[in-house]
Every structure is written in structure tokens, then in C-alpha cells.
Amino acid sequence: MSKMGPPHGGANMPPEKAKDFKGTFRRLVSYLKPRRKKLAAVFLVAILSTVFTIVGPKIMGMAITELFEGAYGQLQGVPGGGIDFGVIGQILAILAGLYLFSSLFSYIQQYMMSTVAQDTVYDLRQDVNKKLEKLPLEYFDGRPNGETLSRMTNDIDTIGSTLQQSLTQFITSIVTIVGILVMMLTISPLLTLIAVVSLPLSLFVIGPILKRSQKYFSSQQKNLGRLNGHVEEMYTGHQVVKAFGHEAKSNEQFDEVNEELYNAGRKAQFISGIIMPMMTLIGNLSYVLISVVGGILVTQRAISIGDIQAFITYSKQFTQPITQTANIANIIQSTVAAAERVFELLDEKEEVEEITTSVLARAKGAVAFEDVDFGYGSNLLIDKMNIDVRPGQTVAIVGPTGAGKTTLINLLMRFYELNGGRITVDGLDSREMSRHELRQNFGMVLQDTWLFNGTIRDNIAYGKTGATEEEILAAAEAAHADHFIRTLPDGYDTILNQEVSNISQGQKQLLTIARAILADPPIMILDEATSSVDTRTEIFIQQAMKGLMEGRTSFVIAHRLSTIKDADLILVMDQGKVIEQGTHQQLLDKDGFYADLYHSQFSAKVAV
Numbered sequence: 250m251s252k253m254g255p256p257h258g259g260a261n262m263p264p265e266k267a268k269d270f271k272g273t274f275r276r277l278v279s280y281l282k283p284r285r286k287k288l289a290a291v292f293l294v295a296i297l298s299t300v301f302t303i304v305g306p307k308i309m310g311m312a313i314t315e316l317f318e319g320a321y322g323q324l325q326g327v328p329g330g331g332i333d334f335g336v337i338g339q340i341l342a343i344l345a346g347l348y349l350f351s352s353l354f355s356y357i358q359q360y361m362m363s364t365v366a367q368d369t370v371y372d373l374r375q376d377v378n379k380k381l382e383k384l385p386l387e388y389f390d391g392r393p394n395g396e397t398l399s400r401m402t403n404d405i406d407t408i409g410s411t412l413q414q415s416l417t418q419f420i421t422s423i424v425t426i427v428g429i430l431v432m433m434l435t436i437s438p439l440l441t442l443i444a445v446v447s448l449p450l451s452l453f454v455i456g457p458i459l460k461r462s463q464k465y466f467s468s469q470q471k472n473l474g475r476l477n478g479h480v481e482e483m484y485t486g487h488q489v490v491k492a493f494g495h496e497a498k499s500n501e502q503f504d505e506v507n508e509e510l511y512n513a514g515r516k517a518q519f520i521s522g523i524i525m526p527m528m529t530l531i532g533n534l535s536y537v538l539i540s541v542v543g544g545i546l547v548t549q550r551a552i553s554i555g556d557i558q559a560f561i562t563y564s565k566q567f568t569q570p571i572t573q574t575a576n577i578a579n580i581i582q583s584t585v586a587a588a589e590r591v592f593e594l595l596d597e598k599e600e601v602e603e604i605t606t607s608v609l610a611r612a613k614g615a616v617a618f619e620d621v622d623f624g625y626g627s628n629l630l631i632d633k634m635n636i637d638v639r640p641g642q643t644v645a646i647v648g649p650t651g652a653g654k655t656t657l658i659n660l661l662m663r664f665y666e667l668n669g670g671r672i673t674v675d676g677l678d679s680r681e682m683s684r685h686e687l688r689q690n691f692g693m694v695l696q697d698t699w700l701f702n703g704t705i706r707d708n709i710a711y712g713k714t715g716a717t718e719e720e721i722l723a724a725a726e727a728a729h730a731d732h733f734i735r736t737l738p739d740g741y742d743t744i745l746n747q748e749v750s751n752i753s754q755g756q757k758q759l760l761t762i763a764r765a766i767l768a769d770p771p772i773m774i775l776d777e778a779t780s781s782v783d784t785r786t787e788i789f790i791q792q793a794m795k796g797l798m799e800g801r802t803s804f805v806i807a808h809r810l811s812t813i814k815d816a817d818l819i820l821v822m823d824q825g826k827v828i829e830q831g832t833h834q835q836l837l838d839k840d841g842f843y844a845d846l847y848h849s850q851f852s853a854k855v856a857v
Contacts, residue, residue, distance in 0.1 A: 270582070273589040277408070280372055284365045291361045295420045298354035301347045303428040306562040307436075308347065312340040314555030358417055366412035373405050376595060383599040386664040387625075395481035396474060400594050404587035411584040419577045422570035429563045429570075436556045436563075437546065440539055444564045447535040448571060454527050455575045458520055465517035466583065472510035479506055521579055528572040532565065539564045600684070601666050609682050612690040612771045614640035614802030615675050616661070622669035623660055623825075629668065630656055631825040638818065643803045645813035647846065648822035654806045657822070658774055661804070663687060674772075692770035698757040700749045705734055706741040708760055712768035724767035730759035762794075773803040810847050819843065 281288060315337050377400070389397070433441040483490060483499050490499055543557040552560075618636040622629055631653050638644050646654045659665050661672060663684050672679045679687055692712075700708050709724060710716040721741070725731040733756055737743040749757060765773065775794065795815075807813045814833045821829035821836065821843045829836055829843050836843035 268589060270585055273585050273592060276592055277585065277588045280369050281365070281412075284368060287361055287365050291358055291365065291417065292420055294354045294358045294361065295417060296424050298351050298358055299421050299424040300428055301351035301354070303425065303432055305344060305347055305351075306559040306566075307432055308340060308344045309562075310553070310555030310557075310559030312337050312344070312555070313558050314553045315340065362417045363413050366409050366416075369412055370405055370409035373408065373591060374401070377401055377405070377591065380595050380597070380599075384597055385600045385666070386659065388597055393478035393481065394485075395477040397594070398481070399474065399477050400590050404590050407587040408584055408591070411580055415577045415580045415584070418573060419581075422573045422577065425566070425570040426574070429567050433560060433563050433567070436560045437543075437552055440543055440546075440560055440564075443538050443542060444535055444567055447531050447567070451528055451531055451571050451575075454531065455524050458523055458527070459575070459579060462517050462520040462579070465513050465520065468513035469510060469517050470586070472506055472513055476503070476506045476510055479503060521576075524575055524579075525572060528575070532567075532569075535567075536561065536564055601680075609674060609677055609686055609690065612675050612802075614638075614642075614771050615673075616772070616802060617673045617676075618657075618670070619673065620670035621660065621667055621672060623656065623665065623667055629825065631660070634670070634825070634827060636820065636827060636830075638802060638804075640802055641800055642817040643798055643805065643815070645805045645807055645816035645819045646822060647807055647810060647813070647819060647843065649846075651824075652822040653825040654822055655776065656825075658776065658804065658806065661774070662691060662693075690770055691772050691774055692765040692768045693774045693776070694758075694762050694765045695776045698749075698754070698761050700745055700757055700760060702745060702749075704741065705737075705743050705745065705760065708745065709763045709767060712764035712766075716767055720767060724763045727766045728759050728763035730756070730763045733759070771801055773798060773801055774806075775803065776806045821846075 381397075381401075430441070430445070433444060479499075479502060483503070490496060539561060543552070543560060546552050547554055547557050616636070616638040618634050621631055621634040623631040634657075636644075646657060648654055656665075660667060661679075663679055667680075674682075674687065674690065701711075706721055709721050712724070713720065722731065725734060725741075734741055734743070737752075743751075745751060752760075805813055805816065813819060816833065818830060819833060819836055820827050821841075823842065829839065829841055831839070837847065
């Protein structure tokens with residue numbers, strides 16, 4: 250069985266060294282600037298809480314000294330000697346009050362810091378969410394979904410966890426180190442020198458350990474991303490994996506990546522885990538030396554026994570904040586690395602900025618491609634494409650796989666930007682109007698259905714803001730979905746589960762068609778919309794679509810050529826170019842590429 254320990258923060262985000270620590274850290278701090286007053290208050294409260302705690306051992310030492318001297322005087326028969334329990338009681342009351350105030354300020358500190366941390370994380374999530382809305386489709390096409398989700402959730406959670414826990418701990422540790430150093434100096438400069446020697450020794454010891462662990466943390470981060478991507482792919486495509494019998498191969502890939510993650514994580518955590526034992530060893534050596542020297546000073550009456558007890562307590566406390574600071578430094582490094590990944594997402598190139606000079610309320614439906622060029626990089630997929638579609642026409646787009654059919658639709662919707670030429674709607678350049686305004690004039694029914702976790706009613710109503718019950722029912726009836734919906738236990742209130750697996754693929758398609766009908770756009774895009782329904786339902790849908798497309802411009806991507814015989818214009822694409830266009834009969838009469846495609850489906854003639 251593969252083994253994997255939990256990474257820092259509990260959010261599956263292991264520490265990693267940031268590429269630009271200073272730049273990323275400054276940028277992360279900029280998110281805290283709007284809350285600098287609260288942070289100042291947190292800092293002040295943390296100081297008060299720590300100071301009260303630091304003074305405690307000194308006051309406790311006073312009580313011990315009082316107890317010792319009283320008992321010693323009584324044993325020696327000193328006149329007026331004896332233990333003054335009244336004074337000791339007053340000292341202990343003061344001590345209890347200090348610890349009570351320390352706990353109160355600590356509570357206030359945690360409460361205020363949790364607010365600061367959550368507000369900061371809220372702003373980060375808002376910025377990332379807004380950024381995702383502005384990213385072009387090519388960003389999502391070029392990256393695994395798990396990678397983007399990891400930055401949106403795991404990385405931001407790591408930042409929030411560090412701000413809420415480690416930042417206040419860091420402040421407390423620094424104040425504790427300074428405070429204890431001051432208190433020790435007031436007791437004995439000589440003993441303080443012995444205790445302080447452990448500080449550079451500690452830094453000397455943990456420095457190489459931290460440096461060595463960085464490469465393993467980096468490997469852990471890389472393999473975690475690979476594992477997230479693999480799990481996400483295998484989970485979303487588990488039916489295909491099972492259908493092709495790739496369970497063993499999938500498990501083998503998982504085990505391989507998981508084992509690499511385990512090995513990197515084990516080494517990283519082990520090496521960084523050495524810090525605490527090493528610090529404990531150094532602290533114990535310092536403690537022994539202080540005890541010996543302090544005992545000598547007590548016998549020489551250089552300091553009181555209460556002070557030596559307080560100093561020993563301080564010396565043991567002195568290494569603890571140093572250890573915490575070292576651990577927090579490692580955590581902060583991982584947090585800055587997580588922030589860097591978030592900022593990389595925020596710095597991604599956005600869609601071309603909109604320059605809105607044209608207004609398109611509701612299009613009539615005239616669409617034209619004028620010398621359109623498009624490609625990924627220097628390789629053009631579409632070269633000098635020219636198409637002229639009149640309002641109300643039904644345009645079918647056919648061609649072999651990879652011919653550019655779906656790319657043409659993506660360009661029409663401005664999911665991708667053109668390399669050259671222009672696309673016009675009602676004579677207006679699509680780049681001169683807002684994307685929202687442009688896309689409001691299009692309705693899409695794709696081969697790959699998309700429905701969300703919610704009621705069937707809500708999924709249909711997604712097509713139109715403020716849709717009435719009557720409009721939803723009418724759209725469902727027009728799409729021939731009303732009958733099957735009413736046969737469900739809860740009818741239109743049936744909740745689709747997260748995977749939308751409680752209805753069939755054909756029923757999913759009917760719902761997306763109903764949603765498009767409800768939207769009532771002037772231009773429709775149908776990408777093999779009836780490919781997932783049975784023959785009888787397909788006939789009903791084609792009838793509904795025929796009524797829906799009347800008076801509207803429609804683009805139909807079809808693989809079954811029998812469904813587009815009545816199209817006003819058929820565009821035949823191959824290798825990114827429109828090589829033929831015309832009606833069904835005109836293209837058959839040409840006996841060209843389209844005729845070969847058609848006859849390959851309906852006769853024994855082999856397609857060329």
C-alpha cells in the first residue's frame with residue numbers, strides 16, 4: 250500500500266520554495282494593507298499577552314524566594330523569621346491576575362487575527378474568481394482542471410491557515426525572545442550570555458537542514474499536482490476507463506505518482522522534523538550549564554534562589570520561540586510559494602480588452618466571415634475564410650474531424666480572438682461590441698451537455714433571467730422534455746445530483762435544448778444536438794428545432810448528413826477552409842467532397 254503523510258495546513262499543499270520570494274511576499278503583504286489598523290491592534294494585543302506571560306516566572310521566583318528565606322530564617326532561629334503566607338498569597342494573586350489577563354489578550358488576538366485572515370482570503374478568492382471570468386478559453390484548454398482548482402482552493406487555504414495561525418505565533422515568538430532576553434539580563438548577565446550562545450548555535454544547526462529540505466518540498470509539490478490531475482481525469486472519465494479495461498493501468502499510474510509523492514514527502518518531513526530534536530538537544534545542554542553556574546552563584550549569594558529558578562524557566566522557554574520561529578519560517582516559505590501560484594494565475598493573460606464602440610440589442614441574424622485567419626501560434630488552422638449568412642438562414646457545417654467546424658463556432662462566439670480578418674453580426678464587427686452583448690444573441694446546444702446540481706426547473710430557467718413558470722413549462726414542452734420530467738418522482742422539482750447521473754444522457758440533452766428554447770436567441774448554434782437521443786425522440790426534437798429556427802439564423806454542426814438536407818446553406822470544411830458551399834442538391838450535383846461524404850453514409854461508395 251502506498252503511504253502519504255498529511256502536508257502542512259491540511260489542504261494537500263506541501264511546502265515549496267518560491268521562485269521570487271521577496272516579490273511574492275511584498276505582493277501578499279499588499280493584501281494586508283487595507284487591514285493594517287487591525288494588524289497593529291493584533292500586534293499590540295500579542296505584545297501585552299506575551300509580556301504578562303513573560304513576567305510570570307519572575308513573580309513566581311519572588312514567591313519562592315519569600316518562601317525559602319522565611320523557612321531558612323525559621324530554621325536558623327532568626328528573630329521575626331518564618332514564612333509570611335500573607336505576602337506569598339498577594340504575590341500568587343498578582344501572578345494569577347497576570348495569567349488571566351494574558352489569556353484574555355490571547356483570545357482577543359486570535360479573534361482579531363481570524364477576521365483579518367478570512368477577510369484577506371476572501372479578497373484573494375474574489376480576485377481569482379474575477380480573473381477566471383476574464384481568462385480566454387485557450388487557458389483552460391491548455392491546463393488540467395485539477396491544477397486550476399488546486400490554486401483556487403488548496404493554495405488559498407494554505408495562505409489563510411498561515412495568516413490565522415502562524416503569523417500571530419511568529420509575532421508572539423519574536424516578542425517572547427526579546428522579552429525573555431530582557432528579563433534574563435535583569436537577573437544575571439553571565440547566565441544570559443550562556444543562554445544566548447545557544448542562539449547562533451541553533452541557527453547554525455537548522456540552516457543546512459532547511460536548505461536541504463527545500464528540494465524535497467519542491468518535488469512533493471510537483472508530484473502532488475500530478476496526482477491531483479490524474480485523480481481528476483480518472484474520476485471524471487471513470488466510465489471510459491472501465492469500458493476500455495484500463496483500471497489496472499490507471500491504478501498503476503496512481504501508485505507510481507503516489508509513491509513518488511510519498512517518498513518526496515517522507516524525506517521532506519523527516520529532514521524538517523529533525524529541527525525540533527536538534528533544538529531540544531541544544532536547549533538541554535544550555536539548561537545543564539545554566540543550572541551548574543546558577544547553583545554556584547546562589548551559594549555565593551550573587552543571586553537569590555527564586556531568581557535562579559526564574560532564570561532556569563526562562564532558559565527553557567528561550568529555545569522554544571526560536572524553534573517555533575524556525576518552523577514558522579519554513580511554513581511561511583511554503584505559504585509564499587502557494588501565494589506565488591495564486592499570483593501566477595492572477596497574472597495570466599486575459600481576453601483582449603473590450604473596446605465597445607457598437608451596440609447590438611437584438612441581432613437580425615446577418616453573419617459574415619471576412620478573410621478570417623486563425624491558428625495556435627504560427628500555424629494557421631483557418632486561412633482566409635469568407636462566409637456570408639443572411640438573416641433567418643439555416644447554415645449547416647460539415648466536414649471530417651479536425652476540419653475546423655467547432656473552431657468556427659468558437660470564433661463566432663469570441664471564445665478565441667482572430668489572427669486576422671473580422672467577423673460581423675448585422676454588419677457590426679464583433680470585436681467592437683462587448684462579449685456579453687454579443688453572446689446574448691446566441692443560443693448554444695452542444696453535444697457535451699452541461700447541467701448543474703439543482704432542480705430541473707432551475708436548470709431550464711438558467712437560459713433566461715427571471716423566467717416564469719409558464720415559460721419554463723412551454724420550453725420543456727417544445728423540447729419534448731415535459732413528458733419525461735413529469736414521470737420523475739418530484740417532477741420539475743427533481744434535484745439533479747452532482748454528476749447528473751440520475752437521468753439518462755438523452756434526457757440531459759432534452760433539458761439543454763429546453764434551456765436554449767427558453768433563452769429565445771436570434772441566432773442558434775447546434776453542435777450535433779440530437780446525437781444522444783433515440784430515433785423517435787430525435788424526430789420530435791428535429792420538429793421542435795425546425796419551429797425554433799424559423800425566423801432565426803442557425804448554425805448546425807452535423808455528422809449525420811441526413812439531418813441537414815433542408816439547410817439553406819451547407820458549408821463543407823476541410824483543413825480549416827470552406828472548400829464547397831451550396832444547398833444539399835447543389836452539392837450532390839457537383840459530385841465533389843460533400844457527395845463523397847454523403848454517399849459514404851448512405852451507399853456502398855467509398856469516401857475519397
